[in-house]
Amino acid sequence: MFGAVIAGFLISLGLLLFGKYIKSKYFFLLALYPISLFAYFSGFITKINQQLDIVYRSEWVPQYGINLDFRLDGLSLMFTLLITGIGSLIFLYTHKYLYGNKHTDKFYAYLTMFMSSMLGVVLSDNLIALIVFWELTSISSFFLIGFNTEDEKSRKNAQLALAITGIGGFFLLTGLILSGNIIGSYSIQELLQSRELLHNSPYYLPAIALIFLGAFTKSAQFPFHFWLPNAMKAPTPVSAYLHSATMVKAGIYLLARLTPAFGGHIYWNTTLLIVGAVTMLYASINTLYKTDLKGILAYSTIAVLGMLTMMLGIGTDLALKGLVVFIVAHALYKASLFLITGIIDHETHTRDVTVLSGLREVMPLLFGAGILTLLSNIGFPYSLGFIGKEMIYESTLGISGPVLMWSIAAVTVISNIFIGYSGYQVALKPFVGPIPEKFEKIKPLSVFLLLPPVLLSVAGIFYGCFPYIADEILLKSATLSVTRHFTDLPLKVWHGMNLTLVLSILTILAGAALYIFRKQTHRQEEKMELLDAVKPEQLYNYLKTGVKRLALFYTQVMHNGYLRIYIMTIILFIICVVGYKLFTEVPIQINTSSLSTFRLYELTVFSIIIVAIMVTIFTSSRLTAIAGMTIVGYCICLMFVFYGAPDLAMTQFTIDTLTSVLFVLVLFKLPPFMKYARATIVTRDLLIAVAFGTLISIITFQALVSPAEKEVSRFYADNAYLAAKGKNVVNVILVDYRGFDTMIESIVLTIAALGVYSLLKLQIKSSDKE
Amino acid sequence: MKSTIFKVAANYLLPLLLLFSVFVLLRGHYESGGGFVGGLIASIAFVLHFFAYGLESARSFFRFSTATLIPIGLSISLFSGILPMFAGKPFMTSLWFKKPVAIIGSVGTPLFFDIGVYLIVVGVTLTILFTISENVK
Numbered sequence: 001m002f003g004a005v006i007a008g009f010l011i012s013l014g015l016l017l018f019g020k021y022i023k024s025k026y027f028f029l030l031a032l033y034p035i036s037l038f039a040y041f042s043g044f045i046t047k048i049n050q051q052l053d054i055v056y057r058s059e060w061v062p063q064y065g066i067n068l069d070f071r072l073d074g075l076s077l078m079f080t081l082l083i084t085g086i087g088s089l090i091f092l093y094t095h096k097y098l099y100g101n102k103h104t105d106k107f108y109a110y111l112t113m114f115m116s117s118m119l120g121v122v123l124s125d126n127l128i129a130l131i132v133f134w135e136l137t138s139i140s141s142f143f144l145i146g147f148n149t150e151d152e153k154s155r156k157n158a159q160l161a162l163a164i165t166g167i168g169g170f171f172l173l174t175g176l177i178l179s180g181n182i183i184g185s186y187s188i189q190e191l192l193q194s195r196e197l198l199h200n201s202p203y204y205l206p207a208i209a210l211i212f213l214g215a216f217t218k219s220a221q222f223p224f225h226f227w228l229p230n231a232m233k234a235p236t237p238v239s240a241y242l243h244s245a246t247m248v249k250a251g252i253y254l255l256a257r258l259t260p261a262f263g264g265h266i267y268w269n270t271t272l273l274i275v276g277a278v279t280m281l282y283a284s285i286n287t288l289y290k291t292d293l294k295g296i297l298a299y300s301t302i303a304v305l306g307m308l309t310m311m312l313g314i315g316t317d318l319a320l321k322g323l324v325v326f327i328v329a330h331a332l333y334k335a336s337l338f339l340i341t342g343i344i345d346h347e348t349h350t351r352d353v354t355v356l357s358g359l360r361e362v363m364p365l366l367f368g369a370g371i372l373t374l375l376s377n378i379g380f381p382y383s384l385g386f387i388g389k390e391m392i393y394e395s396t397l398g399i400s401g402p403v404l405m406w407s408i409a410a411v412t413v414i415s416n417i418f419i420g421y422s423g424y425q426v427a428l429k430p431f432v433g434p435i436p437e438k439f440e441k442i443k444p445l446s447v448f449l450l451l452p453p454v455l456l457s458v459a460g461i462f463y464g465c466f467p468y469i470a471d472e473i474l475l476k477s478a479t480l481s482v483t484r485h486f487t488d489l490p491l492k493v494w495h496g497m498n499l500t501l502v503l504s505i506l507t508i509l510a511g512a513a514l515y516i517f518r519k520q521t522h523r524q525e526e527k528m529e530l531l532d533a534v535k536p537e538q539l540y541n542y543l544k545t546g547v548k549r550l551a552l553f554y555t556q557v558m559h560n561g562y563l564r565i566y567i568m569t570i571i572l573f574i575i576c577v578v579g580y581k582l583f584t585e586v587p588i589q590i591n592t593s594s595l596s597t598f599r600l601y602e603l604t605v606f607s608i609i610i611v612a613i614m615v616t617i618f619t620s621s622r623l624t625a626i627a628g629m630t631i632v633g634y635c636i637c638l639m640f641v642f643y644g645a646p647d648l649a650m651t652q653f654t655i656d657t658l659t660s661v662l663f664v665l666v667l668f669k670l671p672p673f674m675k676y677a678r679a680t681i682v683t684r685d686l687l688i689a690v691a692f693g694t695l696i697s698i699i700t701f702q703a704l705v706s707p708a709e710k711e712v713s714r715f716y717a718d719n720a721y722l723a724a725k726g727k728n729v730v731n732v733i734l735v736d737y738r739g740f741d742t743m744i745e746s747i748v749l750t751i752a753a754l755g756v757y758s759l760l761k762l763q764i765k766s767s768d769k770e
Numbered sequence: 771m772k773s774t775i776f777k778v779a780a781n782y783l784l785p786l787l788l789l790f791s792v793f794v795l796l797r798g799h800y801e802s803g804g805g806f807v808g809g810l811i812a813s814i815a816f817v818l819h820f821f822a823y824g825l826e827s828a829r830s831f832f833r834f835s836t837a838t839l840i841p842i843g844l845s846i847s848l849f850s851g852i853l854p855m856f857a858g859k860p861f862m863t864s865l866w867f868k869k870p871v872a873i874i875g876s877v878g879t880p881l882f883f884d885i886g887v888y889l890i891v892v893g894v895t896l897t898i899l900f901t902i903s904e905n906v907k
Contacts, residue, residue: 646802650794654810658895661817665903727800734804735880735887736864742883743847746890750840753894757837760905 001056001070004037005123008116012109019105028448030108031091034115038084041077048077048477060129065186071125074477078324079122079253081474082331083246087115089452090241093339096448097237097346107147107235114140114242121250127176127186130254134172134218137247138165144242145234157230160540164217164227172214172254178207179261192260192484199265208262211254212271219251219305222279223536229298236342239294244301244338245331252308256323259312260484269313273408276310279303281411284418289528291520293341293351293426297334300422303415304330307392310408314395317479317487322391324478325491328470329384329460333376336456337426340370343449344430347442353425353520358435362442365450370427372457376464377423378508379416383464386504387491389416393500413503420511425520467491568685571692579695582702590701602642609635622673623664630660647730780822787815795888796881805884809891816896825903836900839893847886850879 011033015022044054054072061067072080094111098104117140120133139162146158180186182201183194191198198204215221220228231243242248255272262268283302290296304326311323343366344359345351360367376385396412399405463470471491479487495501532538558569582588598606609632616628633656640649716729716737734742795808820828829836854863866878 647804647807650802650807651810654807654814657814658810658817658899661821662899662902665899666906669906728798728802728804730802731798731804731884732880734806735798735883739851739880739883742887743851746844746847746887749890749894750844753837753840753897756898757901760901 001054001072001123002058002068004040005070005116005119008033008112008119012113012116015105015109015112019109022105024099024104027104027108028092028095030112031088031095033112034084034087034091037119038081038088041072041080041084044072044077045473048072048074049473051477051480055125064128065126065180066128067126067186068129069125069187070123071189072123073481074474074479075253075256075324075481076122078328078474078478079246079249080119082328083115083118083122086241086245086331086335086456087111089335089339089455090237092448093240093342093452094235094237096446097342098235103147107144110140110143110147111238111241114144114247118246118250122253125188127180127188127191130188131169131173131176134214134250134254135166135169137242137250138162138169138218141165141231141242141247144238145231147235147238148233151233154233157227157233161227161231163544164224164540168214168217168224171210171217175207175210175212175214178203178210182207188257191258195261195264198261204262204265205267208265208268208271211258211262212275215251215254216275216309217251218254219248219309220279220302221251221275221306221309222282223539225279225283225302226535226537226540228302229295232292232294232298236294236338236345239297240335240338240342244297244334248301248305249308249327249331252305252312252323252327255309255312256320256482259315259320259482263312263315269315271313272309272315273313276306276308276313277408277411279306280310280415281306284415284422286528287418287422287425288518288520289525291353291522291525293344293353293356293430294338296353296422296425297337297341300419301334303419304334307412307415310412311392311395314399316395316398317483318391318398318489319395320482321475321479321487321489322388322395324475324482325384325391325470326388328463328475329376329388332456332460332463333373333385333423336369336373336453336460337377337423339449339453339456340366340373341426343445343453346449347445348439353429354522355436356430357433358431359439359442360431361435362439363431363445365454366445367431369450369453369457370431372461373453374423374427376457376460377427378420378511379504380508381464381504382461382493384460384467384470386464387467387493389507390495390500390504393503394495397499409503413507416507417510417514420507421514421518424511424515428515465493467493568688571688575688575691575695578699579691582695582698586702588698588702589705590698591705594704602639605635605638605642620673622667622670626660626663626667630656633659647728777822780818784815784819787818788812791815791888795884798884799880805887806891808884809888810895812888812892813895813899816892817899820899820903825900829900836893836896839889840897843886843889843891843893845886846889847883850882850886853879853882 011030015030047054056070058068091108091111094104094107098107101107114137117133117136121130121137124130124133142158142162145161146155148154176186179191179198182203183191183197185191198207201207217224217227228243228248232239234243280303283299283306286299287296287303290299308323308326308330311319311326341351343363344356347363348356348359350356372383374380376383379386379389392412393409396409397405399408468491475491479489612628612631612635616625616632619625619628633652637649637652637656640646640652716733791808791812794803794811795805796803798804798808816828816831819831832839851861854865855861857863857865859865864878864880
């Protein structure tokens, strides 16, 4: 299982490095990877149905309880099969959709990376591992939305999606760490068994609030939904895969996964119920006013995500079962709708619903797939969508309290009518009516494009006709992972003549009536855009400009470009912070009795330092000043030698030499030496210098008084040879004990070199222009 | 610098200093020294040559830009850290050969790490110095 997840990242890396050597006609072979994963995970179906979870454990940072633990149970299996199954189709579809694009290799690399991250999210049995994969899905989504790097809109929207889901990720991380601390473990399995502990914890509320923020941003719930319609700038396979079938369901997955631990609390259920219902209604109304096929689909996806969240809020066994059924139903029909839209866009180069018509004559097979998908979308009997919708209606009718029940039920029906209507717009409208002349020359479709939507739509109908098959292999065990106890809710095609059926029929008919009597126009869309000023999206814009202004202000204040001011700020800061701590918390003692007397050579070196400093300060020649500073440096080297620190002395000596060389090199470039410091400035600098010197002296004396902790140095001295096989403790610390620090410092050095190099090289270029 | 004495001295000092820097690098594990100091000494050797013969001549010692030494050094350091992971040990566990090699002494991953540091230091120092001096003229 570990290999299955990691392999994707390796393939992705390989594609990024060597993908450009692959010929375009061979890209479809990459689909072998998701197909084999699909087969691999299908192999677990029987085991999962016997309630045998597949567990894989691997240590990562065991000291902090962070492990790469994977666990496959019913819910995970359902998601892995959706991810790999739809993934396989998307891989095939992309082959033709992006045929001839220069960056197809990169696209596949990001797609593979996304798939692996998504598998990681649904398989992780450790909260921290989960958040890592969660963030990886956000990052790969960013690359995929911004795939058309030359389109400014596409880049901006990618940024928007990353910002929103990234902020959510931070909240989620905090929430998960908080819940991990409540139970004392990051294991999800243990979390699920600590229901009592969590519910009684004073941190229950903040924990779920933070988790909600994470899940709502990811699953595009109101008021964080606006990144999703914008993310439709991505190539259509991405929209189908990430932004309808899988990634946006990660939030739903997380909430469902945590339901056994956090669910059943009034805050948990009410929040989910209300947020879900508001999102559903808001988004479904928006679908009425879009003319772009993908815009319609984006809002209907948000509406469904709201509906799923609402189901979690209802939280009864029936609702949770309905949730599971509808996740699958929606993934199948919405992915198919997106892929159909993609094909239409690919062939006609427009997605405007007011322009498209009559395409059934040129793509009859796709029309068939469209009809089948539409049946599932509107919830027509004998489709999986119908079964899911029935369960949703039935569970809304089971809410306690008549007012709440009827209002939620009404909102659900209204939203579903609009969702159904959007289905007619996307899957029916482009195909019927007279065909415009410009579409008549469309060639027959490639099998790579046609196969995925056909398979998806047929699957939606197949499982709708034989729901017990889907139930037995997948949905029953998936429900079990959410409810944690057996539920006797068999899926049936025919529920008998009751209120839910009436509501279903009403939904279908009202949707059809809307489709017949209403026309989607640009004018309505424009009217709707007048409301943009009060949309939650504005909040993000304010935030963005605010951050920019703050950055500008900060840069102007702190980065004034004068080295002397920088140094002064740094030293003043140290004086304040260290001085405050020293004088308020440490009893100052100066014990002169333990000091040794000056030896003659020390005194000599010391006097040389004093003289050199004086020369440096009072000279009027830069060269002399540099020489003075170098002398000070060399004298300090000597001090190191006197007190037995040869390594330090060597390093100080070489560094000093090189610094002087550097100074001399730039010397000629500097403006002539001028004494422009006024008396006030000199006094100010003097005060700062004296204060800093005094502070350091006091600290040094203080260090002598405090009992020295010998343990650390003894540990290194004792272990250097035994454990690290070195006799030079300093070097052993550098390359072994603290090797990681050294490595990071090397990187810092590299950055410095790159900085110097690029600064100076860029300067040359700009002068070339002049 | 026009001084003949300096030029001749620099000629002899360059190999000597380089040899010395390698010596300092290798003895680092037992006596004073190490990759960082070794790298600085090596840089000084080239800087000396640069003062005596000029930038072009100093650059000609390197087939590629001095900056290429940096990624090479970083890779060696990183690789020495990753190597133990193939043996199933945590990142940066030191591994040693059982028998010490003649002249060099014990060979293990920390030595390669140090060699990496040495190359990074040489690369960084010379890149900074050469770039600055090139732009100052």
